Amino acid sequence: MPSVAIRAQDFSHYFGTKQTLKKINLDVAENKILGIIGPAGSGKSTFLRALNRLNDLVPDSRVEGTLLVEGVDVYSADTSVAELRRRLGMVFAIPVPLPRSIYENVAFGARMAGLKDKSALTEIVIDSLKKTALWEEVSDRLHSSALKLSGGQQQRLCIARTLALKPRFILLDEPTSGLDPISTMKIEETLRQLKKDYTIILVTNNTKQAARVADRTAFFLNGDLIEVDETVRVFSAPSDQRTNDYISGRFG
Template sequence: MKTKFHIKDLDLFFKEEKVLKQINFEIPANKILGIIGPSGSGKTTFLRALNRMNDLEDGTRIEGNILLDEEDIYKPDYDVVALRKKVGMVFAMPVPLPMSIYENVVYGVRLSGVNDSKLLDELVEKSLTASYLWDEVKDRLKTSGMRLSGGQQQRLCLARVLAMEPEVILLDEPCSGLDPISTAKIEDALTVLKKDYTIILVTNNTKQAARVADNTAFFLMGELIEIGSTGQIFTTPNRIETNDYITGRFG
């Protein structure tokens, strides 16, 4: 099995505070990794370390290495813009950019210099279809992305990431504000997409991890407590903390 990310002795500091402590594990390609843990456990911070979004926060510093395809993404001359094209991200709050549905989807691709309108049209249809949104918006691609419902906006955000044809998709609690039907649509999309992408899904909803993830990691207080196949984590966890969390005893 091919390794996509290799995390070695990762410590992450925010100003003086150590937010992530000694994280070590590998993330296999073309699987869905679910990351669960109570809020404040560092799971979102960890996710944002994978495409260096934490760089935007003043005072963030890391020690250790994160290797993407065996290349250190924190080495000094690493191209962050190229990294974010390879490692796309969907945020907790669905925020379309202030432009039309169509322009939202092709935004990243246009910036990379693609302007062939036929190519872009095809890309829009393909991406929106893959994010289960095409049928709902195909007749109004020119309207503002901000006029869609919350669930549709989140699928639009997924589509704009897919249009970039990344290798990895990071999702940060993508369904936290969505109704069960929209949630199901996103989950359906993810299970289809893992064929072509490596997916890392941070979720507050342990049931969601149990439903869609191949592997599950449990974070607590900035530490990786346990990682294993989803079946093993949810039926026979090795650590008492994991068991307490998934059975709802705390968190």
């Protein structure tokens, strides 16, 4: 049994009076891909954003229970939020390159963390771009605007930008929802490569994507964790009727 990297214990989340996560108990294993599936509004993105405390940006956001990342309580008072977010890198649904050059996008996190040495920055940028197989495509135009890349390239750039943080985890929030099948395939291939070095949580609207890349799959519905198991089991013999209904396309 691989070691547990993230553990949620009776973890609940509220926006104002609305409960968006209901006493979630979930373990995420190290160096595996956990897929999270579920219909819109089921709390899967909220769970992801609870991990790196991005929900904190929303006023009236509140949590109960505990959330441990490598044994440390995410919501304890002496957790450095900036440091936490560097440890749990996040990739968003639509690729959002900042309006700067490719180089500056990838170097952004390291710069914000206070790294000024040029050669060290360049090394991080090249290394991160290589990991996402983007290096060959952009090596000759690192200093042109990131907004000129295609959608799929932009999303791989966003993954590279996240890797440049040297995180332990990668949180992906429906990373391919806006991309064509070929770009999607490239991203999925990248994720399989990255599994060796990172623990990955992949939230997806596309159940087939979870089936393709996730080692374990969790099914969320209306803020409840319905079930979590080996992906093969979830898709071949789900233990809950609702999971079965969802993956066979009866609702959602």
